[in-house]
Each structure stands twice: as structure tokens, then as C-alpha cells.
Amino acid sequence: MENNIQEEKIPSAISPLSGNQGASGTIHVFAPATVANVVCGFDVLGFAVNEPGDEVIMRVTNKPGITISKITGDDGRLPLDPAKNTVSVSVQHYLQSVGRTDIGLDIELHKKMPIGSGLGSSSASTVAGLFAIKTLLGDDADPVNLLPFAMKGEEMACGHGHADNVAPALFGGFVLVRSYEPLDIIRLPHPKDLYCAIIFPDVDVPTREARQIIRKNIQMKDAVTQWGNIAGLVSGLFMNDIDLIGRSMKDILVEPVRSMLIPDFYKMREMAMELGAVSFGISGSGPSVFAFARDEGTAHRITQKLQQHLTAINIGSNTYVSTINDKGPKVIG
């Protein structure tokens, strides 16, 4: 296939997926950060936010194969080797699947959020890359078809092919991963006026280790409490009932363990709730934490207060406030 490269250029970025046509041009894509688990929904729930997010600039080249020419915002932590970077690996899997390994691509990855933050950093990059190549090739198939490739990236990034970050990054909004075998993704509604305040305390909590500390055996009665809460949260999302969402967002199984890796987790919760948060919890496997709030002002007061507190105990932090992202990835240039 690789010697079958087509030199012709097509004016539009939209070209047929199959056949002997090539793809041309450059595309600049944003994909959102995501909050997985969502307190009571360990391993099955996630949602996307409008800020932060990662950006990929993808350019068609005339030499088959993928190169990564630039990565910014990663402090030199991510590999430029396309065989080792989750973005290029995912895109390569996709190209193999659609029979287009004849294409040459160069990728720039601009990380706009910290790595290892619990905000689905690798998912955002991977989804941005996949959305870029899908758009360049004019592939109008359902985005759900990109999921397996994005999950390949997750497997590489954190040792486990989870979908609770990549699915919301790809679709936007709230997503339920009901089942993995077969993969069953349900898109859930959410209140439009729900604000998400995110605080990333700059401490190191690797996803792999954060998984390992979770208990393997639990009590049935605790599981019942947890699934009552996840059923309540899902109901609250459908009913547009922010009170119900708030009182359902309790995690008695994972948070008690993972919170130990996060500085002053319970103190931060107390501060957030006193300021009027609807709920507060760990984003993904941490160390980022998030709060839901009913308005932008409250969300900002929460991030400010928590950042001040972290500064006082000598921990740097990044903060973000946004509504829930409803669109997933988007072309920005």
C-alpha cells in the first residue's frame, strides 16, 4: 500500500474514504478534557468540559507514514517517536482499519493541560488526532467507530483500555459506558446550567498506581449504596434535577482510598461545599478534583479559594471553570 501514494491534491479537506484519492491540507483540532468516574460512577461514567483541552495540528505530507514534528506543553515528557506516542499509534490503527496507510501525516501536539492530572489528558490528545484524520479523510461514519482506536491509545497510556475518558472526549456531554464486551456507550443528557470547577494540585498520582490501590473485594451492602447513587445520578441528569445530582454524588468505595493521594482532599471538599458547590469529588484517578456549581460565580469562588489553600500549603495548582462540553472535538483552524 505504501508505494501507492497519490500525489494529486483535493481542494476540500473532505475526500472519499476509499478509492485512490488522497487527502490534503492542514487541520487544527481541539478535543476536551474529561472527568471520569464522576464520584459514584467508577469506571462507567464520564463527562467532557470546555476547558482545558488539547490541540492537534495535522498536515498531509507526500511521504507515507506518520511523523510528529512538535509537542508543546508537555515539559518534554511525551515521545516524538510515532511508534510510542498515543496519538500517532491511534491514528495509525485507524489508517490500517480504513486501508489508508498510503497517506503521509505530520502531527503537532499542543498539550494545554497537565499530564497525569486525572483530566483525561491522553484521551484528549488521542481524540484530537483521530478527529483530525477522520475529518481530513472525509470519513462521515458515526464517531463511535473511532472509539476502539482511541481505546488503543488509552491502553498504551495507562495500561488499561478504558473508555470513560475517550468516550466523553469524543462525543461531548455525559457518557455512560454500560459494558465493554460488547462495547455499549450511552449518551446522557445534563442540565445546561451546570458549571464545573476543576482544581489540579500539582502532585504526582500516576493512573496506574491509583488503580492498584483500589480494593479488589468489597461488601455487597456498600455496592448497593453505590449503585443506588449511580442510579440517582443518572436519574438526576435525565430529570434536570441538580439537587438529586448533588445528593447522589457520593462514593463510599473508591474515594476513601484515592483521596489519601490528594493533599487536603476533605478540607477542600468542606471549603467547596461551604461555598455552595452541588458536589465535590476526584476527577478520574486524581489528583485533580472537581466541583459542580449552579453558576459561574460560585465555580470561580471555589477554584480561587481552593487554589489559595493549596498555595498556603506550598502546592502549586491549575484551575479551570467551564460548562459541560456538548460537542466533543472540533476543528478550530
Place this chain on the structure above:
Amino acid sequence: MENNIQEEKIPSAISPLSGNQGASGTIHVFAPATVANVVCGFDVLGFAVNEPGDEVIMRVTNKPGITISKITGDDGRLPLDPAKNTVSVSVQHYLQSVGRTDIGLDIELHKKMPIGSGLGSSSASTVAGLFAIKTLLGDDADPVNLLPFAMKGEEMACGHGHADNVAPALFGGFVLVRSYEPLDIIRLPHPKDLYCAIIFPDVDVPTREARQIIRKNIQMKDAVTQWGNIAGLVSGLFMNDIDLIGRSMKDILVEPVRSMLIPDFYKMREMAMELGAVSFGISGSGPSVFAFARDEGTAHRITQKLQQHLTAINIGSNTYVSTINDKGPKVIG
């Protein structure tokens, strides 16, 4: 209080809840059977059906206190002693709570479903009794206020004050018991064209024992599978998506144990699914089983086939087909 009985009669059954007025007349109430657990929703989900259900005839007497003059359909298994019968005990708790122990009541209880069937038999009776006295007294408070009294009845009947039968019996429809402390009941929508086929194999599975065989410790990964499914089922109910409801109704934690107490459970499932059932599972703690079907004909074919099978292995059975009950208890005379 008890010597303060009022002899005056009020023409309408609706009378003020407080004050020195009495209540009068006779009321005949139906309350529905219920399917608790609903496969993946162990201890938190339940729904009501239109058939079967129990009936209570309640008559105001001129002697303070409660009597039970008649019970039918129980094969002599239920106590006529008002201090030992769940209906009278619940009604007595209610009367104490509203300060109306001055009233005299006689109760007839007509069981229209087998006892110990896993169909919320005691809940139906209790809710019928509570709805009867509430209506007689003209108490127009939210029916949710009756729940604590109904749960007292459940505690007496099965050793555990659960709400997953009494709540749907009281409200009709699908009900989520998100939490017990504090009690948080969420009413869920459901597809209008969902038919429920119920088969009660006449074998003995006491609720108390059916609870005891359930594992106390489970694996986290199995709990995650289960709460993915309950989140899927709740989503399917809101989305009116019968396919999603069907594929979410899987129970890997409780059913594998409880099904051992039900003759040919997996054979019956296979038969029901082959006939086009949407899902199949244990009702409450069994031995009743139920299937969802998309139309009445399919539901009837399922009950007929399973009844034939049970007959062939010398087990008697009762069968019922109905849509989901949306109203809860109702006055029928």
C-alpha cells in the same frame, strides 16, 4: 384518647385529619403486586403491575381500636390478631402518627396473590390498608408520607424494613430507592407498551432465607459491571429504549445464587428469550420469575409455555400478564 370516640357520622369519606371529627363509611381498596430488584437493581429498584394485587375492605366502627374480621386467599396463614398482622400494625402506626387512635376500624383482607411469592404480597396488603385509612380520613398529604408506616409492615413481614416493594406499590410505576438514610425515593418513567409476564412456581422460598444466601463480599469488578447495568436500565427507562432496557437487565451477583432456589430457572429463561422476551429474571427474592415483552401476545405465550414446562415437572404455578401499573393503590368500591 380512646375514650374520646366521636359518634357523629360525616357523610363524605373525606374528613379533616385533625380535630374532633370522626371518619365514617366503608372503603374497598386495591393495591398492586410489585417486582423488586428488577434483575440488576438489587435492593434499590422496583415496579408495580396491574395484576395481581391485594384488596382491603376497611369499615369505620364505633369502638376504638382495630379488628380484622376476615382474611381470604391466605390458606389460613395470616394472623387475624391485629397486633400481629402487617396491615393492622401499619395502620395503627399511621393512626398514632396522626393522633387518631380514637378511631375504630374493622379490616377485611382479601389476598389475591400467593404469599411468599416474591411479588410483594405483604407490601400490597399493607399499602392497601394505609391507602384505605388515608382516604377515609381525608388525608391529602403526599403519599410519600405513608412510606415509613408501610416499611414498618415490611420489617414485620420479612425482618427488614425495605422499600423496594412498598414504594412502587404506593406510587405505581418504576421506583428507585436511592437511599434509606435519609429515605430518598425517585419515581422513574417507563415505556408504556412494556408488558410484564409473571410466573409463580409453587415452591417455598422464604424472603428471610433468600436474603441469607446472598454473598456478603463481592469483587469490585463485578460491582462495576452491575452498576454499569443499573445505570443502563435507568437510562433505558428515561429514553424509552426497550432494547437498552433488555440488554442492561443482567445480574451477575444475586441471580446466580438465588436462581438455585427456583426450579429450572435457566431453562425457563431460555424458553422466555426464545419466545421474544426483552428480559427475564427473578421477581424480588423469588420464586416468581418475570419477563418483559413488547406486546401482550408475547407475554401470554411466555406464561403459557413456562406454565406447561412447570406442569411437566410436577410444579403448580400461577401466571399473570399485565402492563406496568402507573397509579398505585386505588379505591374500587
